[in-house]
Amino acid sequence: MPQLVKTEHTGRIVWMGRVPHRDRAEIAGQPVTTMDLDFSGAVGEVHAGLTRPSCVRVTTQYPKGTEIRNVRQVSIVSAEELALIADDLGLEQVDPAWLGASLVIEGIADFSHIPPSARLQSQDGTTLTVDMQNAPCTLVAKTIEEARPGHGKGFKAAAKGRRGVTAWVERPGRLAMGDVITLHVPNQRAWRP
Numbered sequence: 001m002p003q004l005v006k007t008e009h010t011g012r013i014v015w016m017g018r019v020p021h022r023d024r025a026e027i028a029g030q031p032v033t034t035m036d037l038d039f040s041g042a043v044g045e046v047h048a049g050l051t052r053p054s055c056v057r058v059t060t061q062y063p064k065g066t067e068i069r070n071v072r073q074v075s076i077v078s079a080e081e082l083a084l085i086a087d088d089l090g091l092e093q094v095d096p097a098w099l100g101a102s103l104v105i106e107g108i109a110d111f112s113h114i115p116p117s118a119r120l121q122s123q124d125g126t127t128l129t130v131d132m133q134n135a136p137c138t139l140v141a142k143t144i145e146e147a148r149p150g151h152g153k154g155f156k157a158a159a160k161g162r163r164g165v166t167a168w169v170e171r172p173g174r175l176a177m178g179d180v181i182t183l184h185v186p187n188q189r190a191w192r193p
Contacts, residue, residue, distance in 0.1 A: 002187060004119060009183040011111075011120075014079050015096045015104035016177060018045045028143050029097040035175045037126060041073030041168070042102055048073055057135070070168065071131040074102040076120070077164030078111035088158035089144070089151045098143045101164070105181055112162050119170065119184040126173030134163045 017029035041048030052070040054062040062068060077099060086094040096104045105111065105120075118130045136159035145152025 004117075004184045005187045007183045007185055009108050011078075011105035011107035011181045011183075013103055013175060013177055013179045013181060014106045015101070016175065017097050017101055017103075018042055019047065019100045020044060021046055029100045029102075031097060033177050035102070036173075037074075037128075037169045037175065038172045039169055041070070045073075045102070047075070047100075047102075071129075072166040073169055074128055074167045075100060075134060075164060076103045076105060076111075076128070076130075076167055077101045077134075078108065078162070079104050079106035080109075081112055081162040081164065085155070085158045085162055089148075089154050091148060091151055094144070095147070098147060099140050099163075100143075103175070108181075108183055112164055114165065114183060115185055117186050120167065120181045121171075121184060122173065122175055122179045122181055124173055125171055126175055127169075127171040128167040129170045131166045131168060133161070134166050136160060136163045 016032050016035050018032055018035070019029045036043045040050050049070045051067050052072065054064055054066040054068050056064065058068065077096060082094045082096065082104065086092065108114070112133050114130060116130055116132045119127050120130065121127045136156040138156070141152040141155040144155050
């Protein structure tokens with residue numbers, strides 16, 4: 001039996017973006033129609049790299065700034081969860097660029113809770129390995145507040161458990177708008193200590 005099981009759950013890429021640089025406190029991406037991925041992540045993206053300095057997310061493991069493996073190369077969010085966030089914020093929609101998102105996928109239920117080590121694979125074999133759920137951050141709240149005054153401060157609460165996942169490139173290739181992504185999950189039971 002394989003260690004990863006292909007599921008019947010598929011989604012479609014409905015938005016793609018890249019953050020080319022970070023020259024201010026807010027985070028904002030730019031929409032693209034294709035995305036070339038190598039083992040470092042999305043080519044030309046600020047989050048790309050084989051390694052990265054550790055951040056507040058891993059301070060129980062490393063002092064801030066320690067060089068570690070970059071498993072946060074790509075940020076993936078759900079179209080359905082973005083709609084829920086927008087509703088909670090009183091907005092018609094949340095622009096994925098405000099989140100610095102790499103991909104928005106439509107069609108996979110409970111997306112932010114897919115298991116770590118799951119694979120998201122396109123029809124041509126380009127594969128992303130899920131690291132873990134992405135927590136809401138204050139940078140996104142500032143970006144939303146700048147774009148829609150009065151709505152950014154509620155982002156962290158609205159996005160809790162809905163911020164998507166981070167991932168790293170397991171098999172390079174090119175992704176494009178409309179590509180179908182299939183979910184593969186680890187063949188193991190949930191941890192029960």
